[in-house]
Amino acid sequence: MSEIERVxxxxxxxxxxxxxxxxxxSGCDVLVVEQNRDAVELGSRRLLGSLDRAVRSGKxxxxxxxxxxxxxxxxxxxGDLADRQLVVxxxxxxxxxxxxxxxxxxxxxxxxxAVIASNTSSIPIMKLATATDRPGNVVGLHFxxxxxxxxxxxxxxxxxxxxxxxxxxxxxxxxxxxxxxxxATDRAGFVVNALLVPYLLAAVRMVESGTATxxxxxxxxxxxxxHPMGPLELCDLIGLDTVTAIAESMYAEYHEPLYAPxxxxxxxxxxxxxxxxxxRGFHPYPSKKEEAA
Ligand code: 3HC
Numbered sequence: 001m002s003e004i005e006r007v008x009x010x011x012x013x014x015x016x017x018x019x020x021x022x023x024x025x026s027g028c029d030v031l032v033v034e035q036n037r038d039a040v041e042l043g044s045r046r047l048l049g050s051l052d053r054a055v056r057s058g059k060x061x062x063x064x065x066x067x068x069x070x071x072x073x074x075x076x077x078x079g080d081l082a083d084r085q086l087v088v089x090x091x092x093x094x095x096x097x098x099x100x101x102x103x104x105x106x107x108x109x110x111x112x113x114a115v116i117a118s119n120t121s122s123i124p125i126m127k128l129a130t131a132t133d134r135p136g137n138v139v140g141l142h143f144x145x146x147x148x149x150x151x152x153x154x155x156x157x158x159x160x161x162x163x164x165x166x167x168x169x170x171x172x173x174x175x176x177x178x179x180x181x182x183x184a185t186d187r188a189g190f191v192v193n194a195l196l197v198p199y200l201l202a203a204v205r206m207v208e209s210g211t212a213t214x215x216x217x218x219x220x221x222x223x224x225x226x227h228p229m230g231p232l233e234l235c236d237l238i239g240l241d242t243v244t245a246i247a248e249s250m251y252a253e254y255h256e257p258l259y260a261p262x263x264x265x266x267x268x269x270x271x272x273x274x275x276x277x278x279x280r281g282f283h284p285y286p287s288k289k290e291e292a293a
Pocket of ligand 1: 050053054057059120121143144145146147148149150193196228229234238242
């Protein structure tokens with residue numbers, strides 16, 4: 001079977017833009033699909049900003065940045081993915097939305113061996129596979145935020161994922177993208193989120209109950225346990241909307257109280273306090289303009 005060279009990414013949010021970036025930096029031809037021109041504009045600014053950051057920190061040369069940018073194309077039409085060998089779905093953590101995208105992508109792909117991967121954090125891969133007529137080609141590829149920095153990808157096979165599909169994507173992720181993989185079974189939260197999310201929710205409950213402030217909870221885990229960031233800073237990085245959606249999927253799967261999103265988290269999401277992406281979550285993230293003022 002031919003090596004994967006032509007990659008499609010659906011969704012150019014934090015995760016989708018990061019996945020598209022690492023694929024383009026690894027020499028793949030990448031087509032990114034977003035739902036409208038504004039989303040394309042935002043996603044491409046996010047991605048090019050991240051490439052610029054890599055140049056500033058000496059991880060990329062200017063020539064490599066140009067080559068990566070040149071390998072990226074943008075579209076608002078899922079039909080343009082027809083010739084892709086691998087499509088990674090990275091739309092919002094919403095089961096219906098993901099099922100629709102995966103079903104449509106499967107219909108447009110002309111290569112019968114093309115792999116359809118989902119970057120879902122918690123939705124069972126089987127639910128997405130059954131939306132297609134080739135469930136053997138559907139697999140979970142769960143990247144971590146920030147994608148250009150975090151070395152891990154969870155590879156999640158469902159009951160119907162073919163060993164050939166799993167081997168093919170594992171080889172692509174390790175040999176082509178230079179990331180490390182771990183295998184997880186198709187259970188909500190896989191390995192990492194099944195451990196991480198209860199910890200994040202416990203930190204939210206701690207703030208909610210007045211046990212400690214967000215700043216102190218974060219300092220506690222940074223300084224006491226040498227974590228690179230505290231749990232509430234991490235919630236802000238991931239996005240409180242995403243943390244809530246993941247927790248809800250896990251709660252729906254296991255019905256364990258430790259996965260239930262606490263009321264404070266829900267209220268913050270209702271208020272649009274999503275974290276870094278909206279400028280405020282458990283901590284403020286003023287824009288450059290606001291900082292100057
Ligand atoms: N995009 C690209 N590169 C980034 C970046 C971003 N958003 N944020 C930071 N970086 C790079 C910087 O350029 C820098 O590179 P350099 O060392 O070559 O200069 C390096 O990362 C370190 O960045 P900084 O010096 O600015 O800041 P820190 O040292 O504080 O590191 C961090 C930032 C890498 C985000 C670090 O705090 C960290 O590792 N945090 C934990 C992240 C984590 O746990 N992620 C997993 C989340 S769970 C998940 O994604 C699963 C999902 O399903 C929820």
